[in-house]
Amino acid sequence: MSSELVNIKKIKNAYNRISKYVHKTPVFTSSAADKMTGRKCFFKAENLQKTGSFKVRGALNAILALKEKNPNVSGVVTHSSGNHGQAVAWATSVAGFPCSVVVPEYAPEVKKTAIRGYGAELAECGSLPTDRNVVCDKISTEKGYVIIPPYDHEDVIAGQGTVALELLDQVPDLDAILVSVSGGGLSSGIAIAAKAIKPNIKIFLVEPEGKHMEKCLREGKRLWSDPPKYLDTIADGIRLEQPGQLTFPILTQLVEKEVFSLNNDEMIEGMKFAFQRMKLVIEAAAGAAVAAILSDKMKKMDPSLKHVAVILCGGNIDIDHLPWY
Known part of the structure; x- marks a missing residue:
């Protein structure tokens, strides 16, 4: 499916098309995160991208x-x-x-x-x-x-995949990438690009509680509500219960079956970590990914995953209504 719709050539073409207009976003490190996880952590700051997100x-x-x-x-x-x-x-x-x-x-x-x-x-x-x-x-x-759909479109997926092109140029020795999933445009694009560049890299999805991606990935079936619903989560960017018709087969093929599911309190802690320790403003969808890398589940994962990246997918948050107030 991925090679039929979007491949590394299309993602490179997308990068050539958009690179003069968008930011090459920086990658940040955190000694606090490294100490908490026992790994080397890298944070791809798409919250600093044009319009505030990937x-x-x-x-x-x-x-x-x-x-x-x-x-x-x-x-x-x-x-x-x-x-x-x-x-x-x-x-x-x-x-x-x-x-x-x-x-x-x-x-x-x-x-x-x-x-x-x-x-x-x-x-x-x-x-x-x-x-x-x-x-x-x-x-x-x-x-x-x-x-122009938000995720189920091959040119949209290819554009989102440029995040991985940049990231693996900036940090070539990555072992894994954590990325929050909504409709799946970002995660499927990243998976296609990253796996083409580095076949052994692992892509882990991060979701709000109630999405049940792990069960669907393991069974290879779309087991969600019909029609789809929105989840009760503070992360408005990843509220959609299910990924798309185009993106789900790509994810089933390329990402790990183990998924990180985070609740609102955990997302808030992830946001606070970025705000306080890294001085980065991120929204709850990105907070979920930060919470995932700091979680006990991550600590118990294969120790050979020494270099792990987190996609800080966006920073568009209403500072007058922060979720911990």
Whole structure:
């Protein structure tokens, strides 16, 4: 599946397409994290990326690729809990397209304000995953806009995979990567790129409690609710219960079957660690990945995994409503 849809060549092409517009984000280390885990820890700071998350990589690649194929496209529309919406809004300003973004009613105001700030038209929808698609399809039909999905799109996946290209250039001797999973665009792109560059590297998924990725990966089946639901978690960026139709087969093939599941309190502790010890502002989805590497589960893993990276996927958090207050 991965070689049919997205491969390392497509990811390298994506990097060539987007690299002059996006940041090559730094990798941070932490002696405190090393001491707590007994491993060498590396933190890829996509919270410092354009628009505040990795999402801009996939959005920009998809939109620039679209422009190459159809320079006269009338505009694009997408749906997003916030970060992808911001990324598409920014990317369309680069490409010169008009843009509409459909956001659920629970999306943080800070993310909605940012989407408007990048020049996009905002349309709110209900809280169910299916509500997004209904409004998105309506706008696409009425305005003739092309839909850019947040994860189930080969150009989006290829763009997200550029995170791993950079990371393995910065830290070539990695043994494992921890990455939070929502729809699976980032995790599948990273898995394709990392495994192509270093076949023995291990990719571990990080999820909010209630997602049940481990069971689904082990059985190779989509065992989630139909229609999908949103999980009760502070991590709005990874609330979606299930990954996509394109991304799940890639994950089943390439990532480890052992998954880190974190609750809200653990995510908060991960966020606080980044804030206090590393001076990095991260959102709860990234806090989950930090909590995973600091967890007892990680301590019990194969000691040969000496160099482990964490993807700090985003930093778009409402500082007036931090989850520990």
